[in-house]
Amino acid sequence: MSKYFYIALTSIRSRLAYLGELGSKTIFLFVVLYIFLCLWKVTYAETNQSSLGGLSLKQMLWYLVVTESIIMSLPTIATLVDQDVRTGALAMQLVRPMSYPLNMLAQTSGERVLSFALNFLVGSIIALTFVGPLDFNISGIAMFLLLIPLSFALDFTIYFLIGLAAFWLEDTTGLTLIYSRMTMILGGMLIPLELFPDGWQQILRVLPFSAIVYGPARVFVTGDLQVFLSVLIQQIVAILVFAFVIRIVYNLALRRVFSHGG
Amino acid sequence: MSWLTSYANLASAYIKINFKSLLAYRGAFISQMVAMFINDFVWIAFWCLFFTRFPVVKGWGVNDVITLWAIAASGFGLAHMIMGNALALPGIIMRGELDSWLLYPRAVLPHLLLGKSSASSWGDFLFGIVVYVIFVKPDLPHFTLLMALICSVAVLFVGFSVFTGSLAFFMGSAESVSTQLRIAMITFSTYPSPIFQGFVKILLFTLLPAMFVSHLPVSALRNMSMIDALYSFGGALGVLFAGIIMFYVGLRRYESGNLMEMRG
Numbered sequence: 077m078s079k080y081f082y083i084a085l086t087s088i089r090s091r092l093a094y095l096g097e098l099g100s101k102t103i104f105l106f107v108v109l110y111i112f113l114c115l116w117k118v119t120y121a122e123t124n125q126s127s128l129g130g131l132s133l134k135q136m137l138w139y140l141v142v143t144e145s146i147i148m149s150l151p152t153i154a155t156l157v158d159q160d161v162r163t164g165a166l167a168m169q170l171v172r173p174m175s176y177p178l179n180m181l182a183q184t185s186g187e188r189v190l191s192f193a194l195n196f197l198v199g200s201i202i203a204l205t206f207v208g209p210l211d212f213n214i215s216g217i218a219m220f221l222l223l224i225p226l227s228f229a230l231d232f233t234i235y236f237l238i239g240l241a242a243f244w245l246e247d248t249t250g251l252t253l254i255y256s257r258m259t260m261i262l263g264g265m266l267i268p269l270e271l272f273p274d275g276w277q278q279i280l281r282v283l284p285f286s287a288i289v290y291g292p293a294r295v296f297v298t299g300d301l302q303v304f305l306s307v308l309i310q311q312i313v314a315i316l317v318f319a320f321v322i323r324i325v326y327n328l329a330l331r332r333v334f335s336h337g338g
Numbered sequence: 339m340s341w342l343t344s345y346a347n348l349a350s351a352y353i354k355i356n357f358k359s360l361l362a363y364r365g366a367f368i369s370q371m372v373a374m375f376i377n378d379f380v381w382i383a384f385w386c387l388f389f390t391r392f393p394v395v396k397g398w399g400v401n402d403v404i405t406l407w408a409i410a411a412s413g414f415g416l417a418h419m420i421m422g423n424a425l426a427l428p429g430i431i432m433r434g435e436l437d438s439w440l441l442y443p444r445a446v447l448p449h450l451l452l453g454k455s456s457a458s459s460w461g462d463f464l465f466g467i468v469v470y471v472i473f474v475k476p477d478l479p480h481f482t483l484l485m486a487l488i489c490s491v492a493v494l495f496v497g498f499s500v501f502t503g504s505l506a507f508f509m510g511s512a513e514s515v516s517t518q519l520r521i522a523m524i525t526f527s528t529y530p531s532p533i534f535q536g537f538v539k540i541l542l543f544t545l546l547p548a549m550f551v552s553h554l555p556v557s558a559l560r561n562m563s564m565i566d567a568l569y570s571f572g573g574a575l576g577v578l579f580a581g582i583i584m585f586y587v588g589l590r591r592y593e594s595g596n597l598m599e600m601r602g
Contacts, residue, residue, distance in 0.1 A: 111529050122396070257377060273391075
Protein backbone atom coordinates (compact mmCIF):
# COMPACT_ATOMS: atom_id res chain seq x y z
CA MET A 77 0.00 0.00 0.00
CA SER A 78 2.90 2.31 0.82
CA LYS A 79 4.10 2.28 -2.81
CA TYR A 80 0.82 3.83 -3.93
CA PHE A 81 1.15 6.44 -1.21
CA TYR A 82 4.60 7.34 -2.55
CA ILE A 83 3.27 7.49 -6.11
CA ALA A 84 0.64 9.99 -4.93
CA LEU A 85 3.32 11.94 -3.07
CA THR A 86 5.57 12.01 -6.13
CA SER A 87 2.65 13.19 -8.22
CA ILE A 88 2.06 16.08 -5.78
CA ARG A 89 5.75 17.00 -5.82
CA SER A 90 5.93 16.97 -9.62
CA ARG A 91 2.79 19.15 -9.85
CA LEU A 92 4.32 21.57 -7.37
CA ALA A 93 6.98 22.29 -9.99
CA TYR A 94 4.19 23.76 -12.15
CA LEU A 95 2.46 25.77 -9.46
CA GLY A 96 2.34 28.84 -11.71
CA GLU A 97 0.28 26.95 -14.28
CA LEU A 98 -2.09 25.69 -11.59
CA GLY A 99 -2.29 29.19 -10.14
CA SER A 100 -3.22 30.77 -13.47
CA LYS A 101 -6.32 28.57 -13.60
CA THR A 102 -7.57 30.20 -10.41
CA ILE A 103 -8.22 33.40 -12.40
CA PHE A 104 -11.11 31.57 -13.99
CA LEU A 105 -12.30 30.49 -10.55
CA PHE A 106 -12.34 34.14 -9.50
CA VAL A 107 -14.39 35.12 -12.57
CA VAL A 108 -16.89 32.30 -12.08
CA LEU A 109 -17.37 32.93 -8.38
CA TYR A 110 -17.77 36.66 -8.91
CA ILE A 111 -20.39 36.10 -11.62
CA PHE A 112 -22.31 33.61 -9.48
CA LEU A 113 -22.17 36.02 -6.55
CA CYS A 114 -23.74 38.71 -8.75
CA LEU A 115 -26.36 36.27 -10.06
CA TRP A 116 -27.37 34.96 -6.65
CA LYS A 117 -27.30 38.43 -5.06
CA VAL A 118 -29.85 39.58 -7.62
CA THR A 119 -31.88 36.38 -7.21
CA TYR A 120 -32.04 36.66 -3.41
CA ALA A 121 -32.97 40.34 -3.69
CA GLU A 122 -35.67 39.79 -6.32
CA THR A 123 -37.27 36.86 -4.51
CA ASN A 124 -37.05 38.80 -1.25
CA GLN A 125 -35.81 35.66 0.49
CA SER A 126 -32.98 35.29 2.96
CA SER A 127 -32.72 31.56 2.27
CA LEU A 128 -33.02 29.64 -0.99
CA GLY A 129 -32.87 25.85 -0.95
CA GLY A 130 -32.01 26.10 2.73
CA LEU A 131 -28.94 28.26 2.05
CA SER A 132 -28.29 31.92 2.80
CA LEU A 133 -26.39 34.03 0.24
CA LYS A 134 -23.21 33.55 2.26
CA GLN A 135 -23.69 29.77 2.36
CA MET A 136 -24.53 29.75 -1.34
CA LEU A 137 -21.19 31.35 -2.26
CA TRP A 138 -19.26 28.99 0.02
CA TYR A 139 -21.23 26.08 -1.49
CA LEU A 140 -20.06 27.23 -4.93
CA VAL A 141 -16.47 27.53 -3.68
CA VAL A 142 -16.54 23.83 -2.81
CA THR A 143 -18.39 22.63 -5.93
CA GLU A 144 -16.19 24.67 -8.30
CA SER A 145 -13.04 23.52 -6.50
CA ILE A 146 -14.10 19.88 -6.87
CA ILE A 147 -14.90 20.22 -10.56
CA MET A 148 -11.91 22.39 -11.44
CA SER A 149 -9.44 20.09 -9.69
CA LEU A 150 -10.28 17.17 -11.96
CA PRO A 151 -7.21 15.58 -13.56
CA THR A 152 -7.45 14.14 -17.07
CA ILE A 153 -8.02 10.56 -15.84
CA ALA A 154 -9.94 9.23 -18.84
CA THR A 155 -7.51 10.86 -21.29
CA LEU A 156 -4.49 9.30 -19.53
CA VAL A 157 -6.03 5.82 -19.61
CA ASP A 158 -7.19 6.36 -23.20
CA GLN A 159 -3.64 7.33 -24.24
CA ASP A 160 -2.10 4.38 -22.41
CA VAL A 161 -4.46 2.05 -24.27
CA ARG A 162 -4.05 3.70 -27.66
CA THR A 163 -0.26 4.13 -27.58
CA GLY A 164 0.34 0.71 -26.10
CA ALA A 165 1.99 2.24 -23.02
CA LEU A 166 -0.38 0.08 -20.98
CA ALA A 167 1.71 -2.98 -21.87
CA MET A 168 4.68 -1.37 -20.11
CA GLN A 169 2.53 -0.66 -17.05
CA LEU A 170 1.37 -4.27 -16.87
CA VAL A 171 4.87 -5.66 -16.36
CA ARG A 172 5.40 -3.48 -13.30
CA PRO A 173 4.81 -5.05 -9.88
CA MET A 174 1.75 -2.97 -9.19
CA SER A 175 -1.89 -2.76 -10.13
CA TYR A 176 -2.48 -0.41 -13.08
CA PRO A 177 -5.83 0.91 -11.78
CA LEU A 178 -4.38 1.58 -8.29
CA ASN A 179 -1.28 3.17 -9.80
CA MET A 180 -3.50 5.47 -11.83
CA LEU A 181 -5.66 6.21 -8.79
CA ALA A 182 -2.61 7.19 -6.73
CA GLN A 183 -1.09 9.26 -9.52
CA THR A 184 -4.21 11.26 -10.32
CA SER A 185 -5.30 11.58 -6.68
CA GLY A 186 -2.03 13.30 -5.78
CA GLU A 187 -2.59 15.79 -8.57
CA ARG A 188 -6.21 16.29 -7.61
CA VAL A 189 -5.54 16.85 -3.93
CA LEU A 190 -3.03 19.58 -4.69
CA SER A 191 -5.23 21.23 -7.29
CA PHE A 192 -8.28 21.07 -5.01
CA ALA A 193 -6.33 22.57 -2.09
CA LEU A 194 -5.15 25.47 -4.24
CA ASN A 195 -8.58 26.13 -5.74
CA PHE A 196 -10.21 25.88 -2.35
CA LEU A 197 -7.69 28.30 -0.85
CA VAL A 198 -8.22 30.89 -3.58
CA GLY A 199 -12.00 30.35 -3.51
CA SER A 200 -12.03 30.82 0.26
CA ILE A 201 -10.15 34.11 -0.05
CA ILE A 202 -12.70 35.27 -2.61
CA ALA A 203 -15.64 34.19 -0.43
CA LEU A 204 -14.11 35.79 2.66
CA THR A 205 -13.64 39.03 0.74
CA PHE A 206 -17.14 39.18 -0.70
CA VAL A 207 -19.41 37.57 1.91
CA GLY A 208 -17.25 36.98 4.98
CA PRO A 209 -16.58 33.81 6.96
CA LEU A 210 -18.99 30.92 7.22
CA ASP A 211 -20.21 29.78 10.62
CA PHE A 212 -18.02 26.71 10.66
CA ASN A 213 -18.31 23.91 13.14
CA ILE A 214 -15.61 21.33 13.71
CA SER A 215 -17.88 18.36 13.12
CA GLY A 216 -18.99 19.82 9.76
CA ILE A 217 -15.38 20.22 8.64
CA ALA A 218 -14.52 16.71 9.85
CA MET A 219 -17.47 15.24 7.92
CA PHE A 220 -16.43 17.22 4.84
CA LEU A 221 -12.84 15.95 5.10
CA LEU A 222 -14.15 12.40 5.17
CA LEU A 223 -16.43 12.86 2.16
CA ILE A 224 -13.95 14.65 -0.10
CA PRO A 225 -11.50 11.73 -0.67
CA LEU A 226 -14.42 9.39 -1.27
CA SER A 227 -15.86 11.89 -3.74
CA PHE A 228 -12.53 11.92 -5.63
CA ALA A 229 -12.33 8.11 -5.51
CA LEU A 230 -15.85 7.74 -6.90
CA ASP A 231 -15.18 10.26 -9.65
CA PHE A 232 -11.98 8.36 -10.48
CA THR A 233 -13.78 5.03 -10.88
CA ILE A 234 -16.18 6.47 -13.44
CA TYR A 235 -13.50 8.31 -15.43
CA PHE A 236 -11.30 5.20 -15.35
CA LEU A 237 -14.14 3.15 -16.81
CA ILE A 238 -14.59 5.74 -19.55
CA GLY A 239 -10.84 5.54 -20.27
CA LEU A 240 -11.06 1.75 -20.53
CA ALA A 241 -13.72 2.19 -23.18
CA ALA A 242 -10.80 3.07 -25.51
CA PHE A 243 -10.38 -0.71 -25.93
CA TRP A 244 -13.62 -0.79 -27.87
CA LEU A 245 -14.31 2.80 -29.01
CA GLU A 246 -12.51 4.92 -31.60
CA ASP A 247 -12.66 8.02 -29.41
CA THR A 248 -13.59 8.45 -25.72
CA THR A 249 -13.52 12.27 -25.59
CA GLY A 250 -17.25 12.44 -26.33
CA LEU A 251 -18.06 10.12 -23.40
CA THR A 252 -15.73 12.10 -21.13
CA LEU A 253 -17.40 15.35 -22.07
CA ILE A 254 -20.91 13.98 -21.59
CA TYR A 255 -20.02 12.59 -18.15
CA SER A 256 -18.27 15.78 -17.03
CA ARG A 257 -21.22 17.93 -18.10
CA MET A 258 -23.68 15.58 -16.38
CA THR A 259 -21.66 15.90 -13.20
CA MET A 260 -21.77 19.67 -13.50
CA ILE A 261 -25.49 19.97 -14.07
CA LEU A 262 -26.94 16.91 -12.30
CA GLY A 263 -24.34 16.90 -9.53
CA GLY A 264 -25.43 20.30 -8.29
CA MET A 265 -22.33 22.28 -9.23
CA LEU A 266 -24.33 25.22 -10.50
CA ILE A 267 -27.52 24.92 -8.44
CA PRO A 268 -28.02 22.99 -5.19
CA LEU A 269 -30.33 19.99 -5.63
CA GLU A 270 -32.99 21.65 -3.43
CA LEU A 271 -33.59 24.20 -6.20
CA PHE A 272 -34.25 21.57 -8.87
CA PRO A 273 -37.90 20.78 -9.71
CA ASP A 274 -39.36 18.60 -6.95
CA GLY A 275 -39.78 15.53 -9.16
CA TRP A 276 -36.08 15.59 -10.10
CA GLN A 277 -34.67 15.83 -6.60
CA GLN A 278 -35.40 12.25 -5.50
CA ILE A 279 -33.79 10.84 -8.64
CA LEU A 280 -30.74 13.10 -8.46
CA ARG A 281 -30.07 12.22 -4.84
CA VAL A 282 -29.50 8.55 -5.71
CA LEU A 283 -27.34 9.17 -8.77
CA PRO A 284 -23.56 9.15 -8.22
CA PHE A 285 -23.14 12.72 -9.50
CA SER A 286 -24.63 14.24 -6.35
CA ALA A 287 -22.33 12.14 -4.14
CA ILE A 288 -19.35 13.66 -5.95
CA VAL A 289 -20.30 17.34 -5.94
CA TYR A 290 -23.44 18.24 -4.04
CA GLY A 291 -22.94 16.03 -0.96
CA PRO A 292 -19.53 17.27 0.20
CA ALA A 293 -20.44 20.92 -0.54
CA ARG A 294 -23.76 20.71 1.31
CA VAL A 295 -22.15 19.10 4.33
CA PHE A 296 -19.39 21.71 4.33
CA VAL A 297 -21.80 24.65 4.49
CA THR A 298 -24.50 23.17 6.72
CA GLY A 299 -22.73 20.47 8.76
CA ASP A 300 -25.93 18.42 8.39
CA LEU A 301 -25.37 14.97 9.96
CA GLN A 302 -28.30 13.37 8.11
CA VAL A 303 -27.01 14.55 4.72
CA PHE A 304 -23.53 13.37 5.69
CA LEU A 305 -24.70 9.85 6.53
CA SER A 306 -26.78 9.45 3.39
CA VAL A 307 -23.98 10.81 1.16
CA LEU A 308 -21.41 8.60 2.90
CA ILE A 309 -23.51 5.48 2.30
CA GLN A 310 -24.18 6.57 -1.28
CA GLN A 311 -20.44 7.10 -1.91
CA ILE A 312 -19.38 3.76 -0.40
CA VAL A 313 -22.03 1.80 -2.29
CA ALA A 314 -21.25 3.59 -5.57
CA ILE A 315 -17.48 3.08 -5.18
CA LEU A 316 -17.99 -0.65 -4.50
CA VAL A 317 -20.31 -1.03 -7.48
CA PHE A 318 -18.02 0.85 -9.88
CA ALA A 319 -14.90 -0.93 -8.55
CA PHE A 320 -16.64 -4.23 -9.25
CA VAL A 321 -17.54 -3.09 -12.77
CA ILE A 322 -13.94 -1.92 -13.32
CA ARG A 323 -12.68 -5.35 -12.27
CA ILE A 324 -14.89 -7.07 -14.84
CA VAL A 325 -14.24 -4.57 -17.65
CA TYR A 326 -10.49 -4.44 -16.92
CA ASN A 327 -10.17 -8.22 -17.07
CA LEU A 328 -12.11 -8.28 -20.34
CA ALA A 329 -9.95 -5.45 -21.68
CA LEU A 330 -6.69 -7.22 -20.79
CA ARG A 331 -7.67 -10.05 -23.10
CA ARG A 332 -7.45 -7.54 -25.94
CA VAL A 333 -3.88 -6.48 -25.11
CA PHE A 334 -1.32 -7.69 -27.62
CA SER A 335 2.29 -6.77 -27.06
CA HIS A 336 5.53 -7.60 -28.76
CA GLY A 337 9.13 -6.95 -27.87
CA GLY A 338 11.14 -4.06 -29.15
CA MET B 339 -13.54 47.88 -53.82
CA SER B 340 -11.43 45.43 -55.82
CA TRP B 341 -9.27 45.03 -52.68
CA LEU B 342 -12.36 43.95 -50.75
CA THR B 343 -13.47 41.53 -53.47
CA SER B 344 -9.98 40.06 -53.60
CA TYR B 345 -9.98 39.37 -49.84
CA ALA B 346 -13.54 38.01 -49.98
CA ASN B 347 -12.35 35.56 -52.64
CA LEU B 348 -9.34 34.64 -50.50
CA ALA B 349 -11.59 34.07 -47.48
CA SER B 350 -13.96 31.96 -49.55
CA ALA B 351 -11.06 29.85 -50.88
CA TYR B 352 -9.66 29.34 -47.37
CA ILE B 353 -13.06 28.37 -45.95
CA LYS B 354 -13.42 25.71 -48.66
CA ILE B 355 -9.89 24.37 -48.15
CA ASN B 356 -10.15 24.37 -44.35
CA PHE B 357 -13.53 22.62 -44.48
CA LYS B 358 -12.13 19.95 -46.77
CA SER B 359 -9.15 19.41 -44.48
CA LEU B 360 -11.51 19.03 -41.51
CA LEU B 361 -13.52 16.48 -43.47
CA ALA B 362 -10.35 14.47 -44.03
CA TYR B 363 -10.76 13.41 -40.39
CA ARG B 364 -14.54 13.13 -40.59
CA GLY B 365 -14.99 11.14 -37.38
CA ALA B 366 -12.93 13.54 -35.26
CA PHE B 367 -14.62 16.56 -36.86
CA ILE B 368 -18.13 15.27 -36.20
CA SER B 369 -17.30 14.19 -32.65
CA GLN B 370 -15.85 17.62 -31.84
CA MET B 371 -18.92 19.30 -33.26
CA VAL B 372 -21.25 17.06 -31.28
CA ALA B 373 -19.17 17.54 -28.12
CA MET B 374 -19.45 21.31 -28.40
CA PHE B 375 -23.17 20.99 -29.05
CA ILE B 376 -23.55 18.98 -25.83
CA ASN B 377 -21.36 21.39 -23.89
CA ASP B 378 -23.46 24.38 -24.94
CA PHE B 379 -26.70 22.50 -24.37
CA VAL B 380 -25.77 21.85 -20.73
CA TRP B 381 -25.73 25.59 -20.15
CA ILE B 382 -29.13 25.99 -21.77
CA ALA B 383 -30.37 23.20 -19.48
CA PHE B 384 -28.93 25.06 -16.48
CA TRP B 385 -30.71 28.26 -17.45
CA CYS B 386 -33.98 26.44 -18.10
CA LEU B 387 -33.73 24.94 -14.60
CA PHE B 388 -32.81 28.29 -13.12
CA PHE B 389 -35.68 30.14 -14.74
CA THR B 390 -38.12 27.37 -13.82
CA ARG B 391 -37.40 28.27 -10.19
CA PHE B 392 -36.84 32.03 -10.66
CA PRO B 393 -38.80 33.13 -13.75
CA VAL B 394 -37.36 36.66 -14.04
CA VAL B 395 -33.92 38.04 -13.19
CA LYS B 396 -33.74 41.82 -13.46
CA GLY B 397 -36.23 41.80 -16.33
CA TRP B 398 -34.56 38.90 -18.15
CA GLY B 399 -36.49 35.70 -18.86
CA VAL B 400 -35.41 32.34 -20.22
CA ASN B 401 -35.89 33.45 -23.84
CA ASP B 402 -33.48 36.35 -23.33
CA VAL B 403 -30.80 34.00 -22.03
CA ILE B 404 -31.39 31.59 -24.91
CA THR B 405 -31.06 34.54 -27.30
CA LEU B 406 -27.85 35.52 -25.52
CA TRP B 407 -26.44 32.01 -25.89
CA ALA B 408 -27.52 31.86 -29.53
CA ILE B 409 -25.67 35.09 -30.32
CA ALA B 410 -22.59 34.33 -28.21
CA ALA B 411 -22.16 30.70 -29.33
CA SER B 412 -22.82 31.36 -33.01
CA GLY B 413 -20.73 34.55 -32.98
CA PHE B 414 -17.78 32.78 -31.37
CA GLY B 415 -18.28 29.81 -33.69
CA LEU B 416 -18.45 31.92 -36.86
CA ALA B 417 -15.34 33.86 -35.81
CA HIS B 418 -13.18 30.81 -35.30
CA MET B 419 -14.55 28.51 -37.99
CA ILE B 420 -13.42 31.15 -40.49
CA MET B 421 -10.46 32.63 -38.63
CA GLY B 422 -9.36 29.74 -36.42
CA ASN B 423 -5.80 30.98 -36.14
CA ALA B 424 -7.06 33.84 -33.97
CA LEU B 425 -7.10 31.34 -31.10
CA ALA B 426 -3.54 30.20 -31.82
CA LEU B 427 -2.07 33.67 -32.33
CA PRO B 428 -0.05 33.98 -29.09
CA GLY B 429 1.61 30.60 -29.68
CA ILE B 430 2.40 31.45 -33.31
CA ILE B 431 4.03 34.73 -32.27
CA MET B 432 5.86 33.22 -29.30
CA ARG B 433 7.38 30.37 -31.32
CA GLY B 434 8.43 32.73 -34.08
CA GLU B 435 6.15 31.03 -36.61
CA LEU B 436 5.01 34.25 -38.26
CA ASP B 437 7.90 34.03 -40.72
CA SER B 438 6.07 31.97 -43.31
CA TRP B 439 3.06 34.32 -43.22
CA LEU B 440 5.25 37.37 -43.71
CA LEU B 441 6.47 36.05 -47.06
CA TYR B 442 3.07 36.15 -48.77
CA PRO B 443 2.04 39.15 -50.89
CA ARG B 444 -1.09 39.53 -48.75
CA ALA B 445 -1.68 41.64 -45.64
CA VAL B 446 -0.27 39.48 -42.83
CA LEU B 447 -3.08 39.59 -40.30
CA PRO B 448 -6.16 38.61 -42.37
CA HIS B 449 -4.17 35.97 -44.24
CA LEU B 450 -2.80 34.48 -41.02
CA LEU B 451 -6.20 34.44 -39.33
CA LEU B 452 -7.84 32.70 -42.28
CA GLY B 453 -5.20 29.97 -42.30
CA LYS B 454 -7.02 27.54 -40.02
CA SER B 455 -10.54 26.52 -39.04
CA SER B 456 -11.44 25.37 -35.54
CA ALA B 457 -13.49 22.16 -35.75
CA SER B 458 -15.43 22.64 -32.51
CA SER B 459 -16.43 26.16 -33.61
CA TRP B 460 -18.65 24.65 -36.28
CA GLY B 461 -20.61 23.04 -33.45
CA ASP B 462 -20.88 26.36 -31.62
CA PHE B 463 -22.10 28.12 -34.76
CA LEU B 464 -24.79 25.54 -35.53
CA PHE B 465 -25.84 25.26 -31.90
CA GLY B 466 -26.68 28.97 -31.60
CA ILE B 467 -28.88 28.99 -34.68
CA VAL B 468 -30.63 25.69 -33.89
CA VAL B 469 -31.38 26.62 -30.29
CA TYR B 470 -32.73 30.04 -31.30
CA VAL B 471 -35.00 28.61 -33.97
CA ILE B 472 -36.29 25.80 -31.72
CA PHE B 473 -36.81 27.71 -28.47
CA VAL B 474 -37.48 31.32 -29.48
CA LYS B 475 -39.27 30.53 -32.78
CA PRO B 476 -38.37 33.83 -34.47
CA ASP B 477 -40.13 35.51 -37.37
CA LEU B 478 -38.12 36.52 -40.43
CA PRO B 479 -37.10 40.04 -39.24
CA HIS B 480 -35.87 38.65 -35.90
CA PHE B 481 -33.96 35.86 -37.63
CA THR B 482 -32.39 38.29 -40.09
CA LEU B 483 -31.31 40.60 -37.28
CA LEU B 484 -29.96 37.61 -35.35
CA MET B 485 -27.74 36.66 -38.29
CA ALA B 486 -26.49 40.24 -38.59
CA LEU B 487 -25.73 40.36 -34.85
CA ILE B 488 -23.92 37.01 -35.03
CA CYS B 489 -21.64 38.60 -37.65
CA SER B 490 -21.11 41.59 -35.37
CA VAL B 491 -20.21 39.38 -32.41
CA ALA B 492 -17.91 37.29 -34.63
CA VAL B 493 -16.04 40.48 -35.60
CA LEU B 494 -15.76 41.37 -31.92
CA PHE B 495 -14.41 37.95 -30.93
CA VAL B 496 -11.82 38.04 -33.72
CA GLY B 497 -10.77 41.53 -32.65
CA PHE B 498 -10.53 40.50 -29.01
CA SER B 499 -8.54 37.35 -29.82
CA VAL B 500 -6.15 39.40 -31.98
CA PHE B 501 -5.79 42.01 -29.24
CA THR B 502 -5.08 39.51 -26.47
CA GLY B 503 -2.99 37.27 -28.74
CA SER B 504 -0.82 40.25 -29.76
CA LEU B 505 0.22 40.64 -26.13
CA ALA B 506 2.76 37.94 -27.03
CA PHE B 507 4.73 40.57 -28.98
CA PHE B 508 5.24 42.46 -25.73
CA MET B 509 5.22 39.75 -23.07
CA GLY B 510 6.77 36.76 -24.79
CA SER B 511 4.84 33.88 -23.29
CA ALA B 512 1.30 35.23 -23.40
CA GLU B 513 -0.61 32.02 -24.15
CA SER B 514 -1.89 31.62 -20.61
CA VAL B 515 -2.81 35.29 -20.17
CA SER B 516 -4.50 35.39 -23.54
CA THR B 517 -6.48 32.22 -22.81
CA GLN B 518 -7.54 33.46 -19.38
CA LEU B 519 -8.68 36.80 -20.80
CA ARG B 520 -10.61 35.08 -23.57
CA ILE B 521 -12.28 32.70 -21.13
CA ALA B 522 -13.16 35.60 -18.84
CA MET B 523 -14.63 37.47 -21.80
CA ILE B 524 -16.70 34.45 -22.90
CA THR B 525 -17.85 33.75 -19.34
CA PHE B 526 -18.99 37.32 -18.72
CA SER B 527 -20.67 37.30 -22.15
CA THR B 528 -22.90 34.37 -21.31
CA TYR B 529 -24.68 35.70 -18.22
CA PRO B 530 -27.57 38.19 -18.09
CA SER B 531 -25.98 41.63 -18.34
CA PRO B 532 -28.21 43.39 -15.76
CA ILE B 533 -26.61 41.42 -12.91
CA PHE B 534 -23.40 43.43 -13.39
CA GLN B 535 -23.33 46.93 -11.99
CA GLY B 536 -20.92 49.74 -11.19
CA PHE B 537 -17.24 49.40 -11.99
CA VAL B 538 -17.64 45.90 -13.44
CA LYS B 539 -20.20 47.21 -15.92
CA ILE B 540 -17.71 49.85 -17.10
CA LEU B 541 -15.08 47.12 -17.39
CA LEU B 542 -17.47 45.04 -19.50
CA PHE B 543 -17.94 47.93 -21.93
CA THR B 544 -14.21 48.55 -22.25
CA LEU B 545 -11.39 46.14 -21.34
CA LEU B 546 -13.55 42.98 -21.44
CA PRO B 547 -16.18 44.13 -23.96
CA ALA B 548 -18.74 41.46 -23.04
CA MET B 549 -21.62 43.94 -23.09
CA PHE B 550 -21.31 44.08 -26.89
CA VAL B 551 -22.07 40.34 -26.90
CA SER B 552 -24.69 40.16 -24.20
CA HIS B 553 -26.40 43.45 -23.37
CA LEU B 554 -26.69 45.35 -26.65
CA PRO B 555 -27.42 42.50 -29.12
CA VAL B 556 -30.05 40.96 -26.82
CA SER B 557 -31.67 44.34 -26.33
CA ALA B 558 -31.56 44.92 -30.10
CA LEU B 559 -33.31 41.62 -30.78
CA ARG B 560 -35.81 41.90 -27.97
CA ASN B 561 -36.95 45.40 -28.94
CA MET B 562 -36.00 45.20 -32.63
CA SER B 563 -33.90 48.28 -31.87
CA MET B 564 -31.68 49.35 -34.74
CA ILE B 565 -29.92 51.82 -32.43
CA ASP B 566 -28.76 49.00 -30.13
CA ALA B 567 -27.79 46.96 -33.18
CA LEU B 568 -25.70 49.87 -34.46
CA TYR B 569 -24.05 50.26 -31.05
CA SER B 570 -23.22 46.53 -31.18
CA PHE B 571 -21.63 46.91 -34.60
CA GLY B 572 -19.80 50.05 -33.48
CA GLY B 573 -18.39 48.27 -30.42
CA ALA B 574 -17.35 45.25 -32.48
CA LEU B 575 -15.56 47.40 -35.06
CA GLY B 576 -13.88 49.34 -32.24
CA VAL B 577 -12.53 46.13 -30.71
CA LEU B 578 -11.39 44.87 -34.12
CA PHE B 579 -9.66 48.18 -34.80
CA ALA B 580 -7.90 48.03 -31.40
CA GLY B 581 -6.81 44.47 -32.16
CA ILE B 582 -5.41 45.41 -35.59
CA ILE B 583 -3.45 48.36 -34.13
CA MET B 584 -2.11 46.18 -31.31
CA PHE B 585 -1.01 43.52 -33.83
CA TYR B 586 0.80 45.84 -36.21
CA VAL B 587 2.44 47.85 -33.43
CA GLY B 588 3.59 44.58 -31.89
CA LEU B 589 4.75 43.22 -35.25
CA ARG B 590 7.53 45.85 -35.29
CA ARG B 591 8.99 44.08 -32.26
CA TYR B 592 8.75 40.63 -33.84
CA GLU B 593 11.91 38.62 -34.18
CA SER B 594 12.18 35.64 -36.52
CA GLY B 595 12.34 32.22 -34.97
CA ASN B 596 14.49 31.00 -37.92
CA LEU B 597 12.17 28.04 -38.22
CA MET B 598 11.95 25.89 -41.30
CA GLU B 599 8.24 25.48 -41.90
CA MET B 600 6.14 24.03 -44.69
CA ARG B 601 2.51 24.86 -45.23
CA GLY B 602 0.55 22.28 -47.16
